Amino acid sequence: MDFEIRDSRPIWQQLAQQLRQRIVTGVYPAGGRFPPVRELAAEAGVNPNTMQRALGQLEADGLLITNRTLGRSVTEEVQVLEGMRRQLAQERVEEYFADMKTLGYSRGEAAALVEEGRRGENEQ
Amino acid sequence: MDFEIRDSRPIWQQLAQQLRQRIVTGVYPAGGRFPPVRELAAEAGVNPNTMQRALGQLEADGLLITNRTLGRSVTEEVQVLEGMRRQLAQERVEEYFADMKTLGYSRGEAAALVEEGRRGENEQ
């Protein structure tokens, strides 16, 4: 699962989003050690400064704990992790409705299109 | 319905998206006159150059016709408009599934959350 930089949004924001996803889905387990900035920067192919900015976001979210000289670790509070996962999911749902509304689709029509997409499992 | 610049994506991309939505939803009717660059730029509070770049996208989409000295007009081909509207909607659906997958939700779970959101019509 590599980092993907494709948007025209700032790289550090994209990194923050992808790291947030990794954390709430358990790629980096609760309470476990978190990779050092330099290592993540190398993996993503970006400057350590850029990665650091992304990590700052995750600390603000309460997902990461920083011990200045000991490195970072994922929070042990699993309810924080699960809460963040649900919150992110809920935000996606509302974003979806909002986007579809600008295209002239009601919530009912938007839901129907998703249901269609669910049945056509052909997409990966 | 004002323009909204909030993302960290380039402004002209956000403008293009919002104008595309206006066109496919009939805010600017098929075959009708399209507002001049300077007017749209003033409405959005951006530089005419920036708005022009956005309009270039819509021409590439085939939504706008440009007569260099006569101004622009919306395409008369309504099937192009409706096709674009459906295509955009379909893209949103797949984006939604893709985003939810990164959060660990299957297509079925993602559809269920949308169905929940549909029933809670409280959100506008």
Added chain:
DNA sequence: GTCATTGTATTAAGTGATTAGTACAGTAAC
């Protein structure tokens, strides 16, 4: 103590987006 690793901070430079300002050519109205 020595060394490597950690997060963090700093400065300088490069890049792309955006703005500001101006200009030009073609068309319509008068």
Added chain:
DNA sequence: GTTACTGTACTAATCACTTAATACAATGAC
């Protein structure tokens, strides 16, 4: 012809993002 409006083009300046290259202090391993 004159005027106003159209899309378009160009240059210079500004700003945020990003990179590069360091440097520092604290910790653990040896």
